[in-house]
Structures are given as C-alpha cells and as structure tokens.
Amino acid sequence: xxxxxxxxxxxxxxxxxxxxxxxxxxxxxxxxxxxxxxxxxxxxxxxxxxxxxxxxxxxxxxxxxxxxxxxxxxxxxxxxxxxxxxxxxxxxxxxxxxxxxxxxxxxxxxxxxxxxxxxxxxxxxxxxxxxxxxxxxxxxxxxxxxxxxxxxxxxxxxxxxxxxxxxxxxxxxxxxxxxxxxxxxxxxxxxxxxxxxxxxxxxxxxxxxxxxxxxxxxxxxxxxxxxxxxxxxxxxxxxxxxxxxxxxxxxxxxxxxxxxxxxxxxxxxxxxxxxxxxxxxxxxxxxxxxxxx
DNA sequence: CCGCGGGCCTGAGAGC
DNA sequence: TGCTCTCAGGCCCGCG
Numbered sequence: 001x002x003x004x005x006x007x008x009x010x011x012x013x014x015x016x017x018x019x020x021x022x023x024x025x026x027x028x029x030x031x032x033x034x035x036x037x038x039x040x041x042x043x044x045x046x047x048x049x050x051x052x053x054x055x056x057x058x059x060x061x062x063x064x065x066x067x068x069x070x071x072x073x074x075x076x077x078x079x080x081x082x083x084x085x086x087x088x089x090x091x092x093x094x095x096x097x098x099x100x101x102x103x104x105x106x107x108x109x110x111x112x113x114x115x116x117x118x119x120x121x122x123x124x125x126x127x128x129x130x131x132x133x134x135x136x137x138x139x140x141x142x143x144x145x146x147x148x149x150x151x152x153x154x155x156x157x158x159x160x161x162x163x164x165x166x167x168x169x170x171x172x173x174x175x176x177x178x179x180x181x182x183x184x185x186x187x188x189x190x191x192x193x194x195x196x197x198x199x200x201x202x203x204x205x206x207x208x209x210x211x212x213x214x215x216x217x218x219x220x221x222x223x224x225x226x227x228x229x230x231x232x233x234x235x236x237x238x239x240x241x242x243x244x245x246x247x248x249x250x251x252x253x254x255x256x257x258x259x260x261x262x263x264x265x266x267x268x269x270x271x272x273x274x275x276x277x278x279x280x281x282x283x284x285x286x287x288x289x290x291x292x293x
Numbered sequence: 294c295c296g297c298g299g300g301c302c303t304g305a306g307a308g309c
Numbered sequence: 310t311g312c313t314c315t316c317a318g319g320c321c322c323g324c325g
Contacts, residue, residue, distance in 0.1 A: 003318060034301070034320090058319075076319055077303080101303085123302045125319060168296060177320085184318055239318065240305075259318095281297065284316085 002074045004058060004149065004182030005231035006242045006250065010080055011055045013245025017082045017117060018062065021110025022049045029103050034075060034127040044068055044130055045106075057145050057181035061136075068130040071141060075125025077241040085114040104128065122241070145181040149224045150232075154180065156218030157208060163217075166203035170220075171280045173203040180224065186237060186259045187227050189286045193258045194223035196268075198292045199285045200278075230255065258286040266291060 002010070026042035038044075044066070054061040062070035104119040119126075131139050146162070147154050162179045163170075173179060174188040183191070192199050197206070197220055206220060207213040236242055236250030239260070243249060253260075257267050262277040266288040273290025 006318075073319080075302090076317070121302095122304065123317090125302065166295085172296075175319095186318060237318080242318075282299085283318095 002058060002076075002078065002236070002242055003184030003187050003231075004055075005187070005228055005234075005252065006236035007055055007058045007060060007074060007182075008150075008232050009236040009244055009250060010074070011053055011060055013082060014060070014080060014117065015053045016112055017084075017108060017110075017115040017245075018050045018053050019110075020050065021108040021112070021115065022047060023106060024109050024114075025107040027105040027107070029105075033103060033121060033124045035129070037128060038130045041128070041130065045070065050108075056142060057148070057177055058184075059141060063133070067133055069133050069136050070128065071131055072119075072128045073126050075121060075123060075127070077123040078119065078121040078126035079241060079243045080245050081118045081120065081243070081247060082245040083116045083118070085116060117245075144178045146177060146179040147181065149180050149182060149228045152225075154221050154225055156214065156221045159221040159224075160206055160208040160214070160217040163203040163206045168203055169200050169280060170197060170203050170206070171199035171285050174224070175281070175283075182228070183224065185283050185285075186256070187224075187231065189259050190257060191220065191223040191227045193268075193287060193292060194227060195220040196292055198289070199280060199287050201293075258288065261286060 023045045026045045028037060028042055031037065049065040051063040051065060054063065058073060060072040064070060101122045102118050102120050106117040108115045108117060136142060147158065163173055166173050170192060171188055174183050174191070175185065189199070195216070197216060205213065206217045208217065231237060231252040234250055234252035234255065235244050237252040238249030239253060258275050261275040264275050266273040266275060268288065268291045271288060271291040273288040275286055276289055278285050
C-alpha cells in the first residue's frame with residue numbers, strides 16, 4: 001500500500017490511542033512478518049509507555065520510555081485498526097468483517113482510554129523491529145534516507161542538486177529513497193504529470209544551469225510537495241489495502257490524474273493526449289506523452 | 294558508485 | 310464454476 005501520505009495518515013490515526021499509553025499486552029499470531037520479530041518482542045514492549053508516535057519516510061517510529069524504539073513498516077499491504085475497548089464499533093463499521101491476517105494486537109491503556117490496535121498485513125512485506133534509541137539515526141533503515149518532501153525544504157535548487165550527475169530516468173530517481181524519502185510509484189507518476197515532465201527524461205537534465213532547466217526543477221519540486229500535501233489532506237489513496245485507522249479508506253485515488261488511467265484522456269487543459277502505461281525498472285509508469293516532455 | 298533485475302508473499306481480476 | 314496467468318502501493322541484495 002503505503003507511500004508517505006498513507007503512512008502519515010496512519011500515524012495521525014494511531015497517535016490519540018498510543019501517545020502516553022502503556023502496552024498492557026502484545027499478542028503475536030505468527031513468528032514473523034517479512035522478518036522474524038526481534039527476540040522477546042512482546043516482553044520488551046509490555047509495560048512500556050509510548051512517549052510519541054513519529055514518521056520518517058515510510059517508517060512509523062514509536063519512542064518508548066525504555067531504551068528501545070519500536071520501528072514499523074507497512075510494506076505493501078499493512079494496515080492498523082484502532083478500537084476503543086469500552087465503546088464497541090457501530091454496526092456499519094467498515095472493518096468488522098476483516099479478521100484474516102491480523103498478525104499483531106497491541107493492548108493499550110492510557111489517558112484516552114483502553115484501546116486495541118491491530119496490525120493486519122496479507123502479503124507480509126511489512127515488519128516490526130526494536131532498535132536501541134541511541135543508534136536510531138545511524139541504523140541502516142535511517143542512515144541514508146533523503147529529504148522529506150513535506151514542508152518547504154525541498155525546493156528547485158535542492159532538487160536540482162539531488163539530480164545532478166544522475167543518468168537514471170526521473171521516474172527511478174524520484175523513487176530512490178536516498179534522494180527523496182517517502183515517494184512511491186503512485187505519487188511519482190502524479191508529480192511528474194503535474195510538472196509536465198516525462199518519466200523517461202534523464203535526471204541530470206533538470207538542473208540549476210539555464211533558465212529552462214531551472215524552471216523545470218522548480219516545477220518538479222513544487223509538484224512533489226503539492227501532490228504529497230493534497231494526498232495527506234485526503235487521508236491517502238486506497239486501491240486495495242490502505243485503510244485509515246478507523247477502517248475507512250483514503251480518498252486521494254479520486255484525484256489521480258494519471259495513475260491507473262491508461263488510455264483515458266489527459267486532464268491537462270488544452271492537451272488532447274491520452275494516458276500511456278509503460279514499464280520502468282519493473283514498475284508501471286503512467287504518463288501523457290503529449291504534454292510531459 | 295550507479296542502475297537494474299530478481300525475490301519476498303498473498304489476493305484480486307482477467308481470460309479461457 | 311474453476312483453473313491459470315498477470316499484476317499490485319516497497320525494499321533489500323547482488324550483479325555488471
């Protein structure tokens with residue numbers, strides 16, 4: 001599922017139930033997800049209090065009152081579901097019928113009440129790990145991550161610097177977490193369309209030298225930040241697996257301009273092109289070859 | 294160092 | 310109905 005906007009949506013959904021709360025019990029329904037759980041996983045969490053819920057790139061990070069940090073990744077199909085133990089869900093609740101692949105259940109109690117937080121992940125590409133707090137920033141998950149596309153720090157100049165000397169097509173460069181952290185297949189396609197740039201274009205042609213290349217860099221940086229911000233505001237995109245923590249889907253898929261729109265008309269004003277699908281580095285790319293240059 | 298392809302898993306949907 | 314095939318939002322590893 002999840003790219004940055006989906007993980008950010010999940011983070012915001014988890015925070016009210018988790019921040020300040022204590023793990024009363026951790027149930028594991030299998031020994032591993034993508035990787036085995038770390039040794040004594042449940043015991044090391046039990047009775048710990050969660051100081052804060054954070055996100056870096058597509059990782060969820062729970063800072064605890066112990067020496068451990070709980071790091072969680074949703075992989076392709078992971079989702080969390082939050083229930084208040086003392087107020088059962090309404091009959092119309094979006095999730096009640098789904099129970100297969102509930103691999104981890106956190107039992108929590110805190111100032112906002114008692115909650116069950118359930119992790120579900122059909123494909124099990126997600127994982128959970130405990131990392132020593134003092135080693136967090138140097139850990140291999142985080143040491144090489146690039147800039148966050150939220151806020152204002154990713155501007156044209158910064159982006160041009162990241163793309164300098166790169167021969168890979170823009171699509172591959174934007175997917176590289178070491179350059180920009182958190183973009184995935186959907187939002188890269190959407191940002192390139194919004195910026196009017198072809199996904200096949202060689203990265204270093206976006207640069208700080210020359211007025212046109214500079215304008216391209218600014219347009220692309222603006223498009224990346226705008227797409228991510230709008231997707232977060234919409235609660236992310238739900239194709240198959242992504243759910244907000246109350247079981248409802250995200251809504252940004254209704255705002256897709258290219259993703260999953262093969263053969264449909266381009267939505268850029270005055271463009272009469274149609275959306276193409278090609279494969280780059282083994283992944284689908286959707287774009288308009290009429291207005292993306 | 295850089296860029297690419299394969300593999301990890303299950304499920305949904307298309308085509309026969 | 311049911312089989313087989315393809316594809317899916319991520320990431321790591323190893324190769325050239």
